[in-house]
Amino acid sequence: VKKSEVVRLILKERWRAAPYHLQANAYAPINIALCKYWGKRDQELNLPLTSSFSISLNNHGATTELKINGKENDEIFVNDILISEDSVFSKRLIDFLDLFRHDHFPRFTMIIKTNIPIAAGLASSACGFAAMTLALDKLFNWQLPKDKLSILARLGSGSACRSIWDGFVEWQVGVSADGMDSYGIAIPNKWPDLCVGLLIMSLQEKNLSSREAMQRTVMTSPLYQAWPNKVTHDLFILKQAICDNDFNSLGKTAESNATTMHATMLSAWPPVSYAIPETLHAMHTVWKLRDQGLAIYFTQDAGPNIKLLFQKNDIQNVREHFAAVDIVEPFLEI
């Protein structure tokens, strides 16, 4: 199944219709997976081999301004820098926009602003494609329900389908070949005490994309076969932990899910490790603090940065040990 077929299924007669506005804005938050998306069953549609589960970080994300520019080409600005048309990022974005227009027209000027580092394992492409999808919905006046927007965002970047919502989101694996049953669903539970601490160790772009690392893991890791069962188990425990407000269960499950994902990468060939020495140092610090009785856990995505999980009561304590931590309260009204 091609992306364009999915787009047509969703938009129906509105597919490739003329824009309704000349300009539209949208914002989407980054999301941190507590149970990771690692492995695709369909490369074209970004359909996953397992479900996954995330929390959106309300005030960290991307704003997209989409303007019809009347020019021959798209122009993409990320944080005020004009991005080359030949870059991988531009190509992915332009391919995505092409799904919704005729013969490359109309052309857009996109002004993307993020308050997080790009391509450093902080889900920048997820919030970017989610914001772009929301902006397209406004520009073309599709008025699509959020589940359909989630499917469209997934065509740009898998985990973007979770950034359509705030709070907890489950991305259902789905079974259909066209992926019409594989999208994010908001979990309404709130957890006001929950804190996420971003530890940015490196602003460098990673030299292996998560797309490639994922594919290499699925193709070569002898341990990957055990991953789907691990996800099924962890998803169940996470949802139970949220119902029970059991922070240690949530933290343990999220950390164990992350270390297990990284374990599948380490066992791939060639081995993949996104850790840099600072990452390892932070992990050992978390383990030491936990041994000392602090309820703190971490998760890590396809990059060197660590995301801490802890509760509001411990903010002071966490700051003492991680001076540079950027603390987010995902359920704080903003």
Next chain:
Amino acid sequence: VKKSEVVRLILKERWRAAPYHLQANAYAPINIALCKYWGKRDQELNLPLTSSFSISLNNHGATTELKINGKENDEIFVNDILISEDSVFSKRLIDFLDLFRHDHFPRFTMIIKTNIPIAAGLASSACGFAAMTLALDKLFNWQLPKDKLSILARLGSGSACRSIWDGFVEWQVGVSADGMDSYGIAIPNKWPDLCVGLLIMSLQEKNLSSREAMQRTVMTSPLYQAWPNKVTHDLFILKQAICDNDFNSLGKTAESNATTMHATMLSAWPPVSYAIPETLHAMHTVWKLRDQGLAIYFTQDAGPNIKLLFQKNDIQNVREHFAAVDIVEPFLEI
């Protein structure tokens, strides 16, 4: 099955006989597993869940001098330091000696000298128990064949059963409950060009023994279930690589086996990582050099230190990138 029953099966009427000499010396090399021993099917007898495969590092190891001391207690000196009787190491060694004597008599003075750091993932306990077994064989004049000595050494420390030989050794998993079919077998192939480079990052004793880490992995890692098949595959490829003198196949298989073992640990709960920042730095250096065309691989055991695998031609090159490397040529006659 108890250790003492195995000892009786092997020694028969010689079990707990009086010593033949007052003193005996023996030496055993450390061995580096190219296919790891990770997981026991029997804690008492150190019977493994899989076979494993190693290379002994001829001139790196332990010398043991065993003397009947006529005292009330054993005395253990390691590198000229008297070891407390209450230490874990003393207890393990005394328990082992008790298998061969009546009511704790005779008592011994043991003078153990190693030219490698202790308990830092350099197989110090393996060569220690192997040397001790060889010294006991002389002291009691058992004149046991090496396969039987390998079984006895295993009762002290699993991988000690491989340090009874030089060169390549396969430790057969075995199937019997008493472990009489689980011991090291020398593989006669020689590989004069093969070099092992020891990169000692830390002389600190590890704070989690490999025994505990192994047990935790078997009990809690969701990925461990895939490990036995990985070992079966790697053993086959390693033996083929040795027959074919195919260094890249040997190196790739050894490295992938090690990263996969560490992956099973990382996915245990609580997660286990023996890497320190220097370990990670060395791993990344190996990957970078390999990308540049150098045939270099690494392996790592239950400690932070890295062991490089490369060929004689590249010694100069390896020294340039790893100034502190200690290079061993396992097949050099010494």
